[in-house]
Amino acid sequence: MRSRAPLVTAAALTMVCVAACTPSHAASGPGTQRHPSVTATAASARQAAAAPSPAPSEVATPGFQASVMRLSSSWRSRLRYTWHPGCPQPLSxxxxxxxxxxxxxxxxxxxxxxxxxxxxxxxxRVFRILYRARYPIRKMVLPDVYQGSDPRSTNADNTSAFNCRLVDGTSVWSMHAYGLAVDINPCENVYIDGGFVDPPRCKANADRSRRIPGLIHEGDLVTRAFDAIGWGWGGRWVTPKDYQHFSSNGH
Structure with missing residues (x-):
């Protein structure tokens, strides 16, 4: 009988240990659930890890901003290539x-x-409409960056406005000399006179049936925006065709 006593005692101790040492979450029934804060934290972490990252198109883009500054005589040095005494429009x-x-x-x-x-x-107003519609523009710097050269500016696909110059081959001031004309994306919207296309490197865009970003077509967002302010489009001329050109008098 003595030989069994230690076995019984060991068994009893084992049962006590099992009951006492078993983690509370292994049991079932009331009072044995996991701590709610731990469960919620773990679930939140899993949800955050599973949430997809926003697509690039969903990232907020800045709204349209514009500021206007009247020019003064101090601008003469900055516009040394595009303005000079005798221009039809004073700096002021x-x-x-x-x-x-x-x-x-x-x-x-x-x-x-x-x-x-x-x-x-x-x-x-026009450029606010174009921006909100995500109409693409290649570049927008002053022609003085190109020493006032219209061929260099258009070849760079630069959108520009004022430039005190004559209409090519004439003694007549261009509407650009008055600050009353804008050329938009000159490479996409080329100038065509017979078989001559300018800029020459963009002659593929003489095909106006192309549907590529930046090309201006009759009745599209760009022509409607300029129509709304009373400006005419060179793409409506019989000949030559100046698809980049918009002006206050249509010339």
């Missing part, structure tokens, strides 16, 4: 618009246009 009659535009890279950029001070609200 011009204004700089510093504004947001949507790029071909699907990002917001800030550009500069100089226009006649009397039309800043109209031009700002």
């Amino acid at each position: 009659g011009l204004a700089l618009i510093h504004m947001t535009y949507w790029g071909f890279d699907q990002r917001a950029h800030t550009g500069e246009l100089i226009v006649n001070a009397a039309v800043t609200r109209k031009i700002t």
Whole structure:
């Protein structure tokens, strides 16, 4: 009988240990549930890990911004290639618009246009419409970056406005010399005169049936926006065709 006593005692101790040492979450029944805060935290972590990251298109983009500054004589040095004494529009009659535009890279950029001070609200309205519709613009810098050269500016696909110059081959001031004309995406919207296309590197865009970003077509967002402010489009000329060109008098 003595030989059994230690076995009984050991068995009893084992049963006590099992009851006492078993973790509470292994049992079932009332009072044995997991701590609610731990469970909630773990569930939240799993949900956060499973939540998809926002797509690039869902990331907020900046809204359209524009500021206007009237020019003064201090601007003469900055516009040494595009303005000079004898120009039909004095510096005091011009204004700089510093504004947001949507790029071909699907990002917001800030550009500069100089226009006649009397039309800043109209031009700002047009470019606000284009920006909100995500109409892409390649570049928007002052022509002085290209030493006032219109061929260099258009070849760079630069959207621009004021440039005190004559209509090619004439002694007549261009509407750009008054700050009353804007050229938009000159590479996509080429100038065509017979078999001549400018810029030459963009001659594929003489085919106006193409549907690529930046091309302007009759009745589209761009022409409607300029129609709304009373400006004409060079794409409506019989010959030549100037698809990039918008002006206050249509010329």
